[in-house]
Amino acid sequence: MIQEFDLRVVPQTAANEQSLREYVAQEKGLDVRTMTHLRVLRRSIDARQRTIFVNLKVRIYINEMPEDDAYQRTDYPDVSEGQQVIVVGAGPGGLFASLKLIELGLRPIVLERGKDVHERKKDLSMITKTQQVDSESNYCFGEGGAGAYSDGKLYTRSKKRGNIEKILNVFCQHGASTNILADAHPHIGTDKLPRVIENMRNTILRCGGEVHFQTKMTRLIIEDNTVVGVEAICQQPTGNSQQQFRGPVILATGHSARDVYRYLADAKIEIEAKGIAVGVRLEHPSMLIDQIQYHNRQGRGKYLPAAEYSFVTQVDGRGVYSFCMCPGGFVIPAATDKQQIVVNGMSPSNRGGQWSNSGMVVEIRPEDVDDTNDALKVMAFQEQLERNCWQQGNMKQTAPAQRMADFVNNRLSYDLPKSSYAPGLISSPLHFWMPERITKRLQEGFKYFGKHAHGFLTNDAVMIGVETRTSSPVRIIRNTDTLMHVRIQGLFPCGEGAGYAGGIVSAGVDGERCAEMCAAYLTGILSMRF
Numbered sequence: 001m002i003q004e005f006d007l008r009v010v011p012q013t014a015a016n017e018q019s020l021r022e023y024v025a026q027e028k029g030l031d032v033r034t035m036t037h038l039r040v041l042r043r044s045i046d047a048r049q050r051t052i053f054v055n056l057k058v059r060i061y062i063n064e065m066p067e068d069d070a071y072q073r074t075d076y077p078d079v080s081e082g083q084q085v086i087v088v089g090a091g092p093g094g095l096f097a098s099l100k101l102i103e104l105g106l107r108p109i110v111l112e113r114g115k116d117v118h119e120r121k122k123d124l125s126m127i128t129k130t131q132q133v134d135s136e137s138n139y140c141f142g143e144g145g146a147g148a149y150s151d152g153k154l155y156t157r158s159k160k161r162g163n164i165e166k167i168l169n170v171f172c173q174h175g176a177s178t179n180i181l182a183d184a185h186p187h188i189g190t191d192k193l194p195r196v197i198e199n200m201r202n203t204i205l206r207c208g209g210e211v212h213f214q215t216k217m218t219r220l221i222i223e224d225n226t227v228v229g230v231e232a233i234c235q236q237p238t239g240n241s242q243q244q245f246r247g248p249v250i251l252a253t254g255h256s257a258r259d260v261y262r263y264l265a266d267a268k269i270e271i272e273a274k275g276i277a278v279g280v281r282l283e284h285p286s287m288l289i290d291q292i293q294y295h296n297r298q299g300r301g302k303y304l305p306a307a308e309y310s311f312v313t314q315v316d317g318r319g320v321y322s323f324c325m326c327p328g329g330f331v332i333p334a335a336t337d338k339q340q341i342v343v344n345g346m347s348p349s350n351r352g353g354q355w356s357n358s359g360m361v362v363e364i365r366p367e368d369v370d371d372t373n374d375a376l377k378v379m380a381f382q383e384q385l386e387r388n389c390w391q392q393g394n395m396k397q398t399a400p401a402q403r404m405a406d407f408v409n410n411r412l413s414y415d416l417p418k419s420s421y422a423p424g425l426i427s428s429p430l431h432f433w434m435p436e437r438i439t440k441r442l443q444e445g446f447k448y449f450g451k452h453a454h455g456f457l458t459n460d461a462v463m464i465g466v467e468t469r470t471s472s473p474v475r476i477i478r479n480t481d482t483l484m485h486v487r488i489q490g491l492f493p494c495g496e497g498a499g500y501a502g503g504i505v506s507a508g509v510d511g512e513r514c515a516e517m518c519a520a521y522l523t524g525i526l527s528m529r530f
Contacts, residue, residue, distance in 0.1 A: 001063065003028075004041070007056040011303035014043070014054035024060060037061035039070065044184035045304070050295045052304065071172035071181060072165075074103060080208030082107035083522055084247040085515075086230055088217050090114075091145020092504045093252035093495025095200050097511035097518075098209060099170065104519040108209040109245055111232055113216040113257075114142030116201070117149075117194040124149060127333050128422040131396040136216070136235075139334040139344060140256040140469065143213065144197040146334070146496075147504040149346065153324065154186040154505050167508040174199040177349075185308065189349025218242075219263060220249060220491065227490035248490035248521060250514050252507075253497040255472040256336045258379060260497070264476065265375055270486055273369075273378045274475040274499045277323065278385060279361035279442055280430065280463040281343040282404065283419055284456075286328050286356040292455050306351040309358070309456075311449045318368075318437075320445030323359035323470055327351045330420040331464055333397045341389040341399055343421070343464050355420045359467040362441045378473035385435070389466045392428045400428030404461040407431050408443050417462050430465055475499030483517040492518050 005028060013019045017038060025032040042057035082105050087094045090112035098108035113136055114120055120142035123134045140146045147153075154168060168186065172178050175196045180186035188196060201211055214235035221229040221244065229246035253260045264271050286306055290299035293307035300307060306327030313320050329347035336342070345357045369381045392400040399421055403413040413427045431439050450457025476493035477486045478500075485491040493500070494514040495507040 001061075003060045003062065005058055005060065007058060008046075008053050009056065011045075011052055011054055011301070014056060015303040020056075020058070024058065030060070030062070034062045035060055036063060036065050039066065040182045042184070043182045047293055047295070047307070052294055070178040071169045073173055074099070074166075074170060076102045076203055076207050077105065078208050079105055079107045082208070084109055085518055085522075086111065086245050086247045086249045087252060088230065088249060089145070089252035089254055089257075089495075089497065090143045090201070090211065091252060091254050091495065091507065092147060093145075093254075093497070093501065093507040093511040093514075094250065095144075095197070095204075095511070096167065096170070096508035097250045097252060097494060097515045098204050099200065100512040100515035101518070102204065102207045102209060104515065106515075106519060106522070108204060109247065110204065110209065110211040111215045111217055111230070111245065112143055112211065112213050114138075114213065116213055117143045117197055119213075121149070121194070127397060131398070131423060133333070133335045133337060133340070133397070135337045136214070138336050139332055140254060140336045143201065144194065145254050145507075146256070146344075146469070148193055148197055149190055149332075153347075153503070154180055154188065163512070164505055164509060166512070167505050170200075170508075171196060174203065187347065187349070187351075189351075190346040191348045215243075217253075217260070219267070220269075220488075221246075222488060225488055227488055248492070248518055250492045250494050250511070250518060251476065251498065252494040252511060252514075255496045256469055257497055258336075258383070261376060261379060261474045269488065270477045271375045271474050272477060273366040273375050274471070274473060275363065275365040276378055276382065276468070276473050277319070277321075277361035277363050277470045278382065278466065278468045279359060279438060280465050281331050281345055281357055281467050282322075282360045282461055282463050283331055283355050283357040283421075284458075284461045286354055288455065288458070288460060289327065289356045292453050306356060309453065311445075311452075313445055313448045315362075315441040315444045315448075318365075318441060319363040320441050321361065323361050323467070325356070325358040327356045328353040329355070329357055330422075331355075331357050332421070333399070333423055334469060335386065335390075335397070339390050339395070340383075340386040341393050341397060341466065342386055342468055343399060343466065344469065353420060357420070359470065360442060360445070360463070361467055361470055362438045362445075364437075368437065375474060382468045382473050385466055386468055388433060392433060392465070393426055397423040398426050399423065399464045400430060401425040401462050401464045402428060402430045403459040404446065404463055405457060405459040407439075407463055408446050408457065413459075417460060419462055419464070421464055425462070425464065428465070430463055434465065471502055472497055472499045482521070483514050484521065490521065
């Protein structure tokens with residue numbers, strides 16, 4: 001017999017399966033000896049009151065064992081002889097598009113400008129050692145995209161766009177913990193996600209697809225308003241070579257591929273400016289955030305995870321909010337080229353670091369930049385802010401920073417607290433040199449957040465500049481129904497870089513949808529040919 005129950009228990013009970021079994025037996029009048037298996041289906045923490053509870057949905061197997069796996073598997077057939085589709089980018093959009101193409105019997109040819117996850121990791125360590133950024137291998141470019149080494153959070157609000165459960169199950173099939181199927185805010189962790197991504201790549205290769213690293217698309221091959229392939233520069237030990245790859249194209253280049261946006265604008269391929277959010281990365285001691293969120297001077301204690309927070313308000317008609325909160329995590333240098341400073345956050349799977357950080361950002365709309373119709377104007381604004389930050393940081397990856405309360409009170413910080421940001425911090429008056437439309441709103445937002453979370457607005461927290469890569473500053477315009485470009489056949493703009501997703505899960509969902517539409521497009525072409 002199988003029974004499911006909704007439970008509300010204290011953290012100590014939720015943390016131990018035997019305690020949980022005994023609780024269920026007592027509350028539901030069951031014999032604990034007959035419980036052969038317990039599976040947690042949903043898990044969330046209710047920290048609104050001083051007494052913390054964990055809300056659970058559990059499935060109890062009585063006198064029988066579960067026949068199914070803890071996750072739903074997807075079958076991936078051999079597509080060695082399948083129709084070829086070019087997938088540009090091996091981030092979540094591109095990887096999930098490729099796996100879906102295989103499901104549908106099509107053969108993905110993946111082109112990734114960066115390196116594989118293991119080689120990429122070496123280049124990331126060099127940013128701190130040399131203060132230099134490799135423009136093709138960094139925290140944004142490379143296998144797995146911006147999420148691979150910058151956190152692995154799997155929470156999305158895009159419930160209506162596609163099958164989120166499918167995305168999580170595919171991650172589990174490739175090595176992620178099945179905890180992500182139950183947790184309200186699932187998280188793989190930057191220490192675990194690279195192995196999962198490598199397994200996804202191996203599935204593509206095993207099924208007959210191809211993955212080409214250090215292969216950078218330079219242009220689309222367009223004939224009669226139809227994309228028939230791409231040209232790319234391939235880096236090889238003997239030197240670079242120009243190659244062509246033929247087939248319809250799923251363009252999933254990520255939100256930082258500015259050269260792609262410039263190419264599209266020059267080629268008169270329809271794009272438009274899109275709103276973004278910019279600000280800073282705010283870092284507190286994780287113990288302080290635990291104390292605030294769990295209403296306890298002792299912090300989270302033994303049975304609770306590092307605390308999260310989510311803040312949002314409106315200031316002068318624009319949103320001010322926390323973004324990509326990383327409990328027990330690190331602040332990292334996320335620039336993609338020279339003369340830029342960009343920061344982001346990440347967390348390992350155990351979220352055990354001594355600091356917690358979050359993006360604190362202000363909504364920027366295209367009309368806030370200027371009143372022109374330039375599709376690249378928001379990107380230009382983004383770039384200028386990153387250059388200004390680099391100049392404030394002594395023209396290295398040393399990031400300008402300011403204590404939080406000093407910023408709110410327009411004071412220079414004469415010293416800075418310890419920080420997780422490895423390249424180092426330099427005291428800088430962010431309130432003075434950042435655009436006023438950002439600083440004034442952040443200041444008011446911090447005052448508001450401090451009133452609702454006592455102790456949050458403090459000089460023990462440090463603001464690190466600048467957080468600019470929250471989303472793409474450009475949208476590649478596509479048809480709502482077919483997901484194909486509005487004018488050019490065979491081109492499927494995909495994921496964050498195309499302006500249609502905002503995170504790992506939503507990019508994965510969009511990748512699957514683009515693959516389905518590409519399959520439908522090819523079926524139409526093939527039916528006409530025969």
